[in-house]
Amino acid sequence: MQKFNTFLAFDIGGTKIAYALVDAKGNLLAEQVRIPTPKDNQVLFDTLKNVVQKFESQIDGIAIATAGEVNKDNTHIIASVGNMPKGYMNTDFTALSDKPVYVENDANAAMWGEYLLGAAKGTENAMLVAIGTGVGLAFIVNGKILKGKSGAGGEAHFSVNREKKRHCSCGLWDCYEIYASGTALGLDAQEVYGRDDVSSHDVIKGLKEKNPLAEKAYHIWESDVVRGIAGLANIFDPEIVVLFGSLTAFMDFDKLQDEVNQQIVTMPLKLKHAQLDNNAALVGTTLAAAEKFNKDA
Ligand SMILES: [Zn+2]
Structure with a gap:
């Protein structure tokens, strides 16, 4: 029995943030919700935190796909992109929740989702x-x-x-x-x-x-x-x-x-x-997070 089964997944880009509850097999438990990306970094963080608080009792972890380059251990951004708010690159994603947080670059996350469940499967x-x-x-x-x-x-x-x-x-x-x-x-x-x-x-x-x-x-x-x-x-x-x-x-x-x-x-x-279209990054980061956390558990 694996310990990490349900994730709150975020796909954070320069113009919009998408989020959804996703299970460890990559199924969305409800359709993704989209909100515009706040222009101020503190507002952006507070927005994420509010969403986390709403779902925290239902989840085992958080899986983030984000613009920007992410470190090898999938914990934080090491270089940011021009269209994110100032200061975004220093965001402490672990401060969003007491549950474990996984971070991956959005293109990598989408690729991983397409590789395991989409157009690149096999x-x-x-x-x-x-x-x-x-x-x-x-x-x-x-x-x-x-x-x-x-x-x-x-x-x-x-x-x-x-x-x-x-x-x-x-x-x-x-x-x-x-x-x-x-x-x-x-x-x-x-x-x-x-x-x-x-x-x-x-x-x-x-x-x-x-x-x-x-x-x-x-x-x-x-x-x-x-x-x-x-x-x-x-x-x-x-x-x-x-x-x-x-x-x-x-x-x-x-x-x-x-x-x-x-x-x-x-x-x-x-x-x-x-094939997974707009859900690719949400699915990919969740699959990678589930694999990592369940292996470490
Ligand atoms: Zn360039």
Whole structure:
């Protein structure tokens, strides 16, 4: 009989926080609740704490998926992302509850969920590309999440362009993230339209209306997305690439898969949409937390 069966899981991002009760097998016990992410870090912490207090008597532990790079022992953030409130990176998640708290990077958590129960189930090597405001990457290598020396492995900050054209949120120039994110699609649109009042939303709207400028901006963006995936696939040789995030909803996956496979030097891969969708990170962090805590118990 395992000791840790029910978790309160959080998925904390720059624009929204999702939470749900999740069991140790990865089943959501009720639909996820979404709230906007407070702009002030103390308000954010108090918000989390209020949710914890509401569910504390029903749970055995807390499982968090968060923006930012998380340490190897899954207890805290070691480097933060630009779109979280100031001070977030120093959050003491253990202060939320007397119950044990597990913390994982959101892309890693989503990858782990997809690996155990979703699109990457049955593979040993997989890659997740989460396209949102930024780009999150995660890798399963020989059945394990790639953590690197510090836990922060798999960040989309490598140069894909030597033009010194776009300044990335990390401080470097021309990272993959600033060519393949939702932010990047907006920048491509501004260049193509020749105006700075257009965004990724205008491109998505324009695609539905067959607007040639929207199609051109999308094509530029998509080829950058593909270029990065192909380069990473050459390094990691995954069986499957799982695409994740709201911007992937309107992408043609068969076409993308063909384009990636034309550019790689390794064997052909599959490219699929995340199956657990918005619950992937909640499920993944809970499965990882349950495994860790029940092993230690
Ligand atoms: Zn960067």
